Structure formats: structure tokens, C-alpha cells
Amino acid sequence: MATTHKLLRTAAVMLVLTASTGGAQPWDYEVTPYLWMPSFSAGLTLGALPPTEGETSFWDVLEGAFLLQGEARNDDFAVFGEFNYLKLGNTYAPSVPVLQTDVGLDGYMAMLAYARTVTQHSKSRLDVYGGARYWNLTLTARNQLAGGAQSRQVWIDPVIGLRGRHAITETLSVDGDVNIGGFGVGSQFQADVSGSVAWRLGDATKLRLGYRYLKVDFEGQAAVADIKIYGPFVALGFQF
Secondary structure, eight states, X not given: OHHHHHHHHHHHHHHHHHHHHHTTOOOEEEEEEEEEOOEEEEEEEETTSOOEEEEEOHHHHEEEEEEEEEEEEETTXXXXXXXXXXXXXXXXXXXXXXXXXXXXEEEEEEEEEEEEEEEEOSSEEEEEEXXXXXXXXXXXXXXXXXXXXXXXXXXXXXXXXXEEEEESSSSEEEEEEEEEEOTTTSSSEEEEEEEEEEEEOSSSEEEEEXXXXXXXXXXXXXXXEEEEEEEEEEEEEEEO
């Protein structure tokens, strides 16, 4: 609960900074629901269970997902964020059948960041940003030999990053985003890289197709996790 309060306080500070900097410029808003089709790679150590490693595809692991991005921009600065809910699970089957392990990841991530444009041309823009990502994950593992273990881990990572956009034509553009964080504050390290191609379907609608790679290394009292989630996505942005 304390971490949630910290994130809400951070959001309030960012909104105050945005309001005080925006002046009389009009605001532009965008809300983007998207479907991520991830593969899941994990190395987990939970409780007394032996370390478990495995990799599975989207078709094997996805049990549920809800993903949403939003942005408010005013001239050369913006506040943006995202909410990701993922429920992933699969069975890792090594050569020794008794060590077959059911692994699950259930939880959500929420990110909030403040961005400033550092360079802008008629067709291109580059932003630098800083913010925080809130993690709330429940990790589970179970096998016949050692039984089962579950660990709920909650933490906040500081995040810094770059993102850019380049217009190829009036209706076609490419986007890129890279950020890193953690630095031992919450997780040991996290990295998030994505790229996409966007088609403008109308004055206020945009379709994006892309690929995203998200990695986090976390060490807690009851869990050690090296998690990679990666795969293509499709998104539909609504501007107003």
C-alpha cells in the first residue's frame, strides 16, 4: 500500500509540473489500448524449490492480459503512462520427468513518466524522460519432487529513457522507445525496448504494429527472478 501511495504522490507532482509549464498551449491527448502477444522466459528460485529455467511462446503461456497506454502532451513536454496486466503460465519439462515444473506469473505493472523534447524537426522528434515503474507480481512454481511455492513481490523502479518518432509520409511513421531502470532501488536492473510502425487511419485514429522486449532481474527475500517478456504487439491509438 505504501508503494502505491508513493506512485500516486509522484503522479500528482508530475501533473503540477505539467500544469505550471504548459502556459496557454493547447493540450493533445492520446489513449491507446493494445494487444501484446508475448513469449515468456524465466529463471525462478522460490522458497525451497530448485532453480527453474524455461522459455515458452505466446500460444503456450498467455492466460489473460489487459494493456493500456495514455499520454498528455503540451508543446515540447508530456506526461505519459501505461498499465499492463499479464497472467502467464506454462509447464517446463526437463529430461528428468520428476523435475517437471509448473510456473506462473500473475500481476501488473504501471508506469508514469515526464518527458521533454530535446530535438525536433519537421518530421522527427526525440524525447528524454524519467519516471517510475510499479511492479506487483505473484510468482508460482510447483513440481512433484519439492512441492509448490508462491511469492508476491511489490517494488518500484526508477526509470530513465529515450523515445523518438519519424514521419515517413503524412500517414506513415516509425516509433522507438528504450528505457532502463531499477539500479538496485527496486529490482537489480530492468530494460524495456520497443519499436513500431504507425499508420494514420483518420484525423484521430492511428494503428501501430510493433515489437517489445521487457526484462527484469529481481532479488527479494523469498524469490529470485530473471524474467523476459517479448513479442509483437498491435495497438490502436485514439487522439483528442
